[in-house]
Amino acid sequence: DQQVKQNSPSLSVQEGRISILNCDYTNSMFDYFLWYKKYPAEGPTFLISISSIKDKNEDGRFTVFLNKSAKHLSLHIVPSQPGDSAVYFCAASLIQGAQKLVFGQGTRLTINP
């Protein structure tokens, strides 16, 4: 059972416009959410995170929004740049116990010049 879902396998956006990547989760016990970016043949790199006590976190061009009632989070990238082309994974962890992360399937973002 996929507890964290990224329903869009791919997304194509024009350079300079906003990219919006979406993620849904089913487990209401998740309390911390992260976004990772992955280039081919490299490991994922941490991008931004948000605690369940917040609904927004911003870091430069990247903003993550959390809607707990809808069990939905999104990553906004604005303006999008060619170097943002990568696979983006959302991940979630539980309040207690292991600091395990549960990952979504990933969304491949392509920024077109």
Added chain:
Amino acid sequence: DVKVTQSSRYLVKRTGEKVFLECVQDMDHENMFWYRQDPGLGLRLIYFSYDVKMKEKGDIPEGYSVSREKKERFSLILESASTNQTSMYLCASSLGGGYQETQYFGPGTRLLVL
């Protein structure tokens, strides 16, 4: 900067071989993790470890074992490699003892089992 290194970037092995994947982190992290990444499935947790000689099963431990004899090193062992273990293997570490931690990943090992 946290540095997580993996012993090989690419490996080709034959069915039935015993395979060792090594991971080393240099930041004195308590927690270490092994994942595999497959298209359309994201990253799935195989095993993790909270401390030296401690290990816990993740979501897909079948066919794998792990070893953590030293804090900085976490090994993934495929006892008898099979073709369905062809995948990208990713090691990660996190500080440990805290709350809402970030995991840091190595570059990955792409394993092909023939």
